[in-house]
Amino acid sequence: MKYAMLIYGDDSQWVDLPDEEKAKLRAEEMPRWVALFEELQKADPVVSGHELAGRTTAKVVRVRDGERIVTDGPFAETKEVVGGVFLADLPDLDEAIRLAAQIPVAEMGSIEIRPVVQ
């Protein structure tokens, strides 16, 4: 079964950090992401992962009665927003849960696992 792991985190403090601080924190955490991605790759050689730019870069578009309405900011006004997604073909939900728990963001935020419609 193909699963999407939606990574929800609170990036409100992250966005205000200076670039050097971000780079440092990112470098510290990177080995865990790499190890996780390698494990995902073992389960699914064509696993994909996408990291999204911060919430301030988001735009929302709606079309009502033929008219386009564009607003700034993410769609949801929640404290935690989607910051990335992994997509992998895994044996079952238990395996998806085991791997989701290894995503560093799971320790502060939440990982939502959703089956993908084939």
Added chain:
Amino acid sequence: MQYLALIYADETAWDSLTEKERRDVYARYTALADEMRTAGVMAGGNELGPTRDATTVRVRGDETLVTDGPYAEVKEALGGYFLLECASIDEALDWAARIPAAEHGAIELRPLHVEPEGGAS
């Protein structure tokens, strides 16, 4: 630049559609995806199963907490996405506005993270 177009829509509205209506909606998505491919902007896309099939995982301390259901109970839920390869956010907005769910739900466009110059790749 790649943009993720997150598709938010009311799931109960989808559940209430007839088989024929659903086929018509799928046909519109297929036609749009074909057009995106022809234009060279289609980099990926997936439809997610309903939020009632979602599982949410959190780790607090040494404990893994697993709950049924989505991260947040919202009227309009994330139902899928397109990954678009576009020259600018304006071009991505043009495509996003044509996603059928834009007419009743909302499409959130997010550029993918790009490591700043000089940073690790």
